[in-house]
Amino acid sequence: MCGIAGILNLTEPHPITVDDLSKMAGTLTHRGPNESGIYIDDWIGIAQTRLSIIDLAGGSQPIHNEDETLWIVFNGEIYNYIEIRNKLIASGHKLYTNSDTEIILHLYEDRKEDCLCELNGQFAFAIWDSKKKNIFMARDRVGKKPLYYTFCHNQFLFGSEIKALFANKNVDRNLNHHSLNQVFTFWTTLPGRTMFKNINELPAGSYLSISENKYSVNQYWDFNFALNDDLIAYSSNEITSYSKELLIDSIDIRLRADVPVGCYLSGGLDSSGITSFVKNNFNNQLKTFGIRFEDEAFDEGKYQHEMVSKLQVDHKEILATNKKIGELVPEVIWHTEIPLLRLSPVPLYMLSELVNKSGFKVVLTGEGADEVFGGYNIFRETLIRAFWAKYPDSTFRPRLLEKLYPYIFKDARSRASMSSFFKEGIDQPQNPFFSHLIRWNNTARIKRFFSENIDNSMQDYDPLLDLNDLLPEKFAKWDALSKAQYLEMKIFMSNYLLSSQGDRVAMAHSLEIRMPYLDYRLIEFIGKVPSYLKIRGLNEKSILKKLYKDILPQTILNRPKHPYRAPIKNSLLNKNLEYVDYYLSDEKVRDFNLFNPIMVKKIVEKLSRVEESSEFDNMALVGILTAQIFYDTFIENYNAHKINPSIFDNVIDRRTTSSLDLSSNKVNSNN
Amino acid sequence: MDYLDELKEFVINNFMFGQKDSLENDTDFFNKGIIDSTGTLELVSFIEETYNISVLDNELIKENFSSLTKVNEYLKKKLSVKTQII
Numbered sequence: 166m167c168g169i170a171g172i173l174n175l176t177e178p179h180p181i182t183v184d185d186l187s188k189m190a191g192t193l194t195h196r197g198p199n200e201s202g203i204y205i206d207d208w209i210g211i212a213q214t215r216l217s218i219i220d221l222a223g224g225s226q227p228i229h230n231e232d233e234t235l236w237i238v239f240n241g242e243i244y245n246y247i248e249i250r251n252k253l254i255a256s257g258h259k260l261y262t263n264s265d266t267e268i269i270l271h272l273y274e275d276r277k278e279d280c281l282c283e284l285n286g287q288f289a290f291a292i293w294d295s296k297k298k299n300i301f302m303a304r305d306r307v308g309k310k311p312l313y314y315t316f317c318h319n320q321f322l323f324g325s326e327i328k329a330l331f332a333n334k335n336v337d338r339n340l341n342h343h344s345l346n347q348v349f350t351f352w353t354t355l356p357g358r359t360m361f362k363n364i365n366e367l368p369a370g371s372y373l374s375i376s377e378n379k380y381s382v383n384q385y386w387d388f389n390f391a392l393n394d395d396l397i398a399y400s401s402n403e404i405t406s407y408s409k410e411l412l413i414d415s416i417d418i419r420l421r422a423d424v425p426v427g428c429y430l431s432g433g434l435d436s437s438g439i440t441s442f443v444k445n446n447f448n449n450q451l452k453t454f455g456i457r458f459e460d461e462a463f464d465e466g467k468y469q470h471e472m473v474s475k476l477q478v479d480h481k482e483i484l485a486t487n488k489k490i491g492e493l494v495p496e497v498i499w500h501t502e503i504p505l506l507r508l509s510p511v512p513l514y515m516l517s518e519l520v521n522k523s524g525f526k527v528v529l530t531g532e533g534a535d536e537v538f539g540g541y542n543i544f545r546e547t548l549i550r551a552f553w554a555k556y557p558d559s560t561f562r563p564r565l566l567e568k569l570y571p572y573i574f575k576d577a578r579s580r581a582s583m584s585s586f587f588k589e590g591i592d593q594p595q596n597p598f599f600s601h602l603i604r605w606n607n608t609a610r611i612k613r614f615f616s617e618n619i620d621n622s623m624q625d626y627d628p629l630l631d632l633n634d635l636l637p638e639k640f641a642k643w644d645a646l647s648k649a650q651y652l653e654m655k656i657f658m659s660n661y662l663l664s665s666q667g668d669r670v671a672m673a674h675s676l677e678i679r680m681p682y683l684d685y686r687l688i689e690f691i692g693k694v695p696s697y698l699k700i701r702g703l704n705e706k707s708i709l710k711k712l713y714k715d716i717l718p719q720t721i722l723n724r725p726k727h728p729y730r731a732p733i734k735n736s737l738l739n740k741n742l743e744y745v746d747y748y749l750s751d752e753k754v755r756d757f758n759l760f761n762p763i764m765v766k767k768i769v770e771k772l773s774r775v776e777e778s779s780e781f782d783n784m785a786l787v788g789i790l791t792a793q794i795f796y797d798t799f800i801e802n803y804n805a806h807k808i809n810p811s812i813f814d815n816v817i818d819r820r821t822t823s824s825l826d827l828s829s830n831k832v833n834s835n836n
Numbered sequence: 837m838d839y840l841d842e843l844k845e846f847v848i849n850n851f852m853f854g855q856k857d858s859l860e861n862d863t864d865f866f867n868k869g870i871i872d873s874t875g876t877l878e879l880v881s882f883i884e885e886t887y888n889i890s891v892l893d894n895e896l897i898k899e900n901f902s903s904l905t906k907v908n909e910y911l912k913k914k915l916s917v918k919t920q921i922i
Contacts, residue, residue: 576893577893578877578880578891578893578896579877581893581896581897582874582876582877582896583874585866585876585898586872586874589866606869607872609869610869610872613852613853613855613869614853761853761854761855763853763854763855764852764853764854764855765853766854767849767853767854768853771849771850771853779874779875779878780874781872781874781875
């Protein structure tokens with residue numbers, strides 16, 4: 166688990182210095198604090214900062230093939246590396262390390278881009294073919310590991326985080342207004358986009374190749390849902406038993422590491438299940454980690470402790486106080502590189518620090534179960550609304566929603582108002598975004614806060630049209646649940662949950678998270694299961710619940726669903742945070758010119774005045790504040806961040822020109 | 837008695853955060869995304885407190901709360917009944 170970066174000359178050799186790479190790698194030391202290395206020749210420089218997990222002594226990067234014509238920098242883990250390694254050795258490859266990194270290189274030698282189909286893991290890597298002057302880069306199927314790139318002054322630059330690109334002073338940091346619009350609709354940018362003009366994300370499940378100055382990006386994998394004859398014809402018991410087999414194997418290979426592996430334990434079904442499997446089947450001395458909230462409405466301590474005492478694991482927890490959550494927001498934005506609409510990433514940022522301080526580099530988490538197995542309320546809500554859409558005037562049908570949200574349908578008054586909320590779009594069940602449109606439209610109301618400048622620049626822009634272009638051909642044929650699952654996984658999970666709330670806040674404290682539910686074999690198998698078996702009636706995640714029937718206590722199996730969230734108003738407007746006053750001040754709102762200063766003042770006044778704040782107002786506050794922080798951090802005052810250049814442990818210098826700049830940096834050079 | 841000005845001020849400050857331009861008396865709160873359903877409850881609580889009335893659950897319908905004019909009409913009707921009772 167690491168950070169990678171690089172610079173490629175596109176048209177002719179041009180000096181790339183160690184110093185250039187050192188500045189880029191310096192922005193990624195949190196991702197790889199253990200060691201660092203570079204390969205450099207007349208065309209390219211690639212760098213890696215390493216968090217050593219597999220083959221601690223021998224896995225230093227960059228790694229090469231037998232004749233040293235191919236070089237790789239790699240961020241991630243290939244969980245099935247042992248099996249691939251054995252195959253490669255049997256077919257005559259000579260490997261000089263025991264790392265997972267090296268197997269990618271040899272597999273690529275044999276199969277080019279088809280090598281990606283064999284890799285089971287989370288990864289982002291770049292392979293340089295020094296003979297053909299070709300670079301090949303790829304990301305894992307669902308986007309657990311990040312990768313960004315840009316073209317600038319006849320060079321191609323890439324990095325695990327966008328800040329690595331900004332280490333090059335020629336790279337412009339301009340806000341992409343369309344991306345801002347996307348964030349204030351979908352909570353994140355769409356695949357391929359970033360918050361900056363001309364800075365691209367390599368989308369999940371894609372590879373990029375540059376050869377003879379020709380550049381191409383191709384998708385090799387996407388979420389899929391079977392239709393008709395392709396649906397699996399197994400019985401419910403057979404589906405459960407095969408899912409269990411896959412899940413146990415998925416956990417087993419994710420425990421492969423030369424360092425101890427812990428577990429996140431929230432007290433929910435998903436993490437409790439993973440923790441039980443690990444404790445009972447693989448590791449009797451298991452350490453677990455959990456978040457407690459000062460604000461009781463958000464706390465799941467009761468369930469966490471029930472699992473801790475049942476499993477007898479060594480459990481550590483952090484207390485996420487409102488004060489601490491509020492204080493950490495600017496630090497978190499430095500890592501997410503995108504504004505937020507909720508504060509949920511902040512307690513996870515605190516948790517990864519605790520794990521790091523406890524001496525752990527790897528944890529398993531329950532992420533992905535809700536998306537794959539159909540656990541979220543939005544899925545059940547979609548099914549109820551589809552049922553309601555058959556008779557839109559029915560007053561009986563929408564009452565099913567009360568089962569989903571008993572706390573917001575608490576009295577007749579709320580019932581009337583919430584029914585009309587969910588009725589929006591009920592006459593358009595064929596709309597591809599039927600499941601998500603209510604939420605997106607609600608978020609999009611924050612756009613009314615945009616300044617005239619931002620508003621004018623978006624006059625003709627509709628983010629839904631952009632999204633429509635990304636939908637696969639089969640999408641229209643899928644049923645309501647499959648469509649909803651696709652949208653949820655493709656946008657929210659890949660680009661928000663696995664990034665702002667996943668990789669970024671974990672790697673900020675050098676922690677690798679591994680997600681057994683997001684093993685592609687499991688995703689592909691469940692994608693072939695008929696929807697009615699995933700959510701039976703209104704029983705969500707029914708396969709997973711059945712799978713855990715004899716493993717988890719009834720209290721965990723039947724507990725009410727508790728979405729993981731963090732308090733907003735009481736964390737941000739507690740009168741102790743100077744930065745909040747600063748960023749929401751009339752002066753700064755006018756300076757950055759993203760939002761209308763009068764409206765910002767009014768919403769802050771309203772939130773300070775009312776006792777209970779609405780969902781929308783809370784969301785608007787986080788969106789506005791974090792967009793202001795984001796703008797200041799990455800656009801207005803980027804250079805205020807002091808970044809120490811990396812001092813490389815391994816330097817492979819193959820430049821034909823003199824390498825005078827090495828003296829200040831080199832520790833070990835290998836010419 | 838006309839309540840339009842007070843209502844308008846409340847809606848502009850609470851839901852439009854001072855942005856007046858797009859609010860006419862007949863502007864549909866829901867179609868224009870000015871108020872969502874939870875916002876309706878904020879509006880109801882405001883008129884109950886300000887005018888000392890109780891909005892009945894069966895009165896919580898779009899016809900009464902979807903624009904300034906409609907809320908104004910509703911209030912007039914409601915308060916005239918109240919006056920008669922007194």
